[in-house]
Amino acid sequence: MLNKRLILFFIFIIIVFGLLSFQGGRKDSKILDLPLYPLTWLEEGITAVYRDLRDIFNKYILIVGIYDENQKLRRKLNELQMELSQLKEIENEVKRLRKLLELKSQRNDVVAIARVIGRDPTNWFQVIWIDKGSQDGIEKDMIAITPDGLAGRVRKVLKDTASIILITDVNSSVAVRMQNSRIEGIIEGDGKDTCYVKYIPRDAVIRVGDRVITSGVDMVYPRGIVVGSVSEVFYREGDLFLTVKVRPSVDLRAIEEVVILKK
Amino acid sequence: MVYIVLAFIVLSLEAVFVPSISPDIILVLVCFYSLKYGRLRGVAYASICGFILDSVQGILIGPNILSKSIAAYYIRTVRENVIQWNVFIHLIIMTFLSIINIAIVRFSLEYFSGLSLGHNPVSISIKETILTVITSLILYPVFRPDRTESQEKVIR
Numbered sequence: 001m002l003n004k005r006l007i008l009f010f011i012f013i014i015i016v017f018g019l020l021s022f023q024g025g026r027k028d029s030k031i032l033d034l035p036l037y038p039l040t041w042l043e044e045g046i047t048a049v050y051r052d053l054r055d056i057f058n059k060y061i062l063i064v065g066i067y068d069e070n071q072k073l074r075r076k077l078n079e080l081q082m083e084l085s086q087l088k089e090i091e092n093e094v095k096r097l098r099k100l101l102e103l104k105s106q107r108n109d110v111v112a113i114a115r116v117i118g119r120d121p122t123n124w125f126q127v128i129w130i131d132k133g134s135q136d137g138i139e140k141d142m143i144a145i146t147p148d149g150l151a152g153r154v155r156k157v158l159k160d161t162a163s164i165i166l167i168t169d170v171n172s173s174v175a176v177r178m179q180n181s182r183i184e185g186i187i188e189g190d191g192k193d194t195c196y197v198k199y200i201p202r203d204a205v206i207r208v209g210d211r212v213i214t215s216g217v218d219m220v221y222p223r224g225i226v227v228g229s230v231s232e233v234f235y236r237e238g239d240l241f242l243t244v245k246v247r248p249s250v251d252l253r254a255i256e257e258v259v260i261l262k263k
Numbered sequence: 264m265v266y267i268v269l270a271f272i273v274l275s276l277e278a279v280f281v282p283s284i285s286p287d288i289i290l291v292l293v294c295f296y297s298l299k300y301g302r303l304r305g306v307a308y309a310s311i312c313g314f315i316l317d318s319v320q321g322i323l324i325g326p327n328i329l330s331k332s333i334a335a336y337y338i339r340t341v342r343e344n345v346i347q348w349n350v351f352i353h354l355i356i357m358t359f360l361s362i363i364n365i366a367i368v369r370f371s372l373e374y375f376s377g378l379s380l381g382h383n384p385v386s387i388s389i390k391e392t393i394l395t396v397i398t399s400l401i402l403y404p405v406f407r408p409d410r411t412e413s414q415e416k417v418i419r
Binding site for chain 1: 271272274275276277278279280281282283284285287302306314315316318319320321323324325326328329332333336368369371372375376378379384387388391
């Protein structure tokens with residue numbers, strides 16, 4: 001009985017290996033998309049509920065707690081504080097949305113503005129999920145930006161959702177240029193929250209704080225989009241090129257909306 | 264079915280609320296399920312959860328099916344050969360399985376899809392392993408894998 005189980009399990013492992021070999025180099029399988037629909041619906045629902053609860057807590061509960069504490073002495077001041085808190089929340093949202101609209105009006109290649117509904121729950125990829133998909137005109141390899149700069153590129157598209165691979169992912173490559181010195185290089189993610197520019201000659205003059213923008217030579221990313229700023233420059237003995245560390249201009253951990261541009 | 268829905272909910276919550284490194288809660292669930300319901304059901308559940316995770320990654324069908332199935336099979340096999348299962352043995356096994364899980368997924372993705380994960384910092388994998396083991400420790404009193412099936416029936 002024990003050997004039979006082991007044999008059956010080995011057969012199962014061989015089948016999975018066969019499946020992996022069969023898929024190598026082939027295009028995306030539609031079967032992979034099936035579990036994503038309920039997952040993204042759940043993510044959208046949870047995000048919507050969380051945002052509403054967060055707004056209620058910021059606007060009412062905290063203030064009620066303060067109101068109870070200062071009830072006898074500062075009644076009027078607490079009412080004004082409640083109103084100020086509500087206005088601040090609206091103001092922050094308006095500022096964010098205004099920036100997005102300005103960005104949209106400045107460019108004629110905007111496809112959609114989308115909200116971020118989730119992130120890759122595994123730790124292998126720096127990927128975010130948005131609430132727009134093919135029915136909104138989004139296609140694979142379209143660019144995602146924010147008013148602060150470049151966020152990434154569309155990787156996978158479903159009917160009403162899509163995933164974006166961020167510039168901090170190890171598999172992301174962007175052709176860039178130093179804005180001041182005009183030196184070109186390739187920027188790659190480190191899998192966490194920074195990027196490195198490669199192929200910068202050792203004699204190049206690069207300063208901390210120099211702006212890094214897309215060069216457009218890779219024919220994927222439009223040129224002139226801000227990527228980040230140089231945070232560190234160093235080289236190791238024997239290396240042919242400088243190592244330039246770049247801090248992305250977009251806070252990719254707190255990103256809430258993105259603008260999708262045409263290819 | 265409940266456990267499959269639980270897997271979806273766990274992944275959704277991780278996607279929304281965890282902005283950085285997260286524990287592999289699916290691996291923890293798969294191991295507890297296999298300890299509770301047996302090898303065959305454990306491997307079946309692991310295959311389904313692995314398929315869901317492969318979909319989320321969107322690269323290949325197979326890496327997570329393989330890693331989670333091996334984890335489910337292995338932990339049940341060890342359980343059957345250990346008379347006194349306790350939290351320390353469980354944590355040691357979970358540490359081992361978490362490392363094996365990461366290695367299998369990484370090898371499969373690199374070898375079969377041509378992706379380069381060599382530059383992925385090792386610190387991420389180490390942190391993930393630690394968080395997974397801590398999660399397993401937190402959930403241990405809930406699932407109580409040290410109880411045998413007959414003890415469970417008596418308690419009910």
